[in-house]
Amino acid sequence: MRNLFAFLAGSLFGVGLLVSGMTDTTKVQGWLDIFGDWDPTLAFVLAGAIIPMAIAWRFTEGRRPVVGGVFPNKPNPRLGRNLVIGSTLFGMGWGLAGLCPGPAMASLSYGGLGGLVFLIAMIAGMLAAPPISTWLEETPQPA
């Protein structure tokens, strides 16, 4: 059951990304381009996605997941350097190409060679991240 639900959730996610226009890099870059021809679509996508998810979080209280186990704990509120540096690097790459990890996978069938190159580079970056993370943690924090 767990695997079936995972496949269904992934399928819905992929269809939602396509329907919303978020696999079109011009719409993503258009949203980030506040000094150019600004495109507000992404705000509607994010708002639309947060509504069912906010309801789902309320629904988890006092319950268990369908397949058993427990719901994820609220994350540690500690922010840390990795979160800030990582999100900044991610944002730079996101603006540069207009793709983030979900759409990069959802558009694999129609994204052409460029889409595949992006995905391979992204996986290479993911594999490079743990040593960078270790290095960041060992570098003393500025006073």
Add this chain to the structure above:
Amino acid sequence: MEQDWIWGLVGGLIIGSAAALFLLANGRIMGASGLLGGLVDGSGRSNWQERALFIAGLVLAPIPVASLYTEVDTHLTSNLAVVVAAGLLVGIGTRLANGCTSGHGVCGISRFSLRGIVATVFYLIAGGVSVLLFKHLLGVI
């Protein structure tokens, strides 16, 4: 197009429903970078089937839907140096931050997670700066 925001909202509701299903059924956070990252670096070995099937659905389900469109195009730049640089930044950044637009953005903000909100603020600002820098100042995209 004028209806873009409606399709954005509809698509967003579908994305949110996917995240809600993954949470309520499997008790898992729907984060694209984490699901893939754990699969490629081996940290998610214990539940690799769940990860692989999620990604299989994500890659395969858009195929029949895309055929309903007259034209479906990512409009990704043909400059492969830019594509590689962007992919590396997205890969490193999302794993350092432990999340991307789906995990920190959709799943984090909807539970008022401070980490999700801070991450989203930083990647939105960095994305805006990136477009300003590479498009308007340097003209490479």
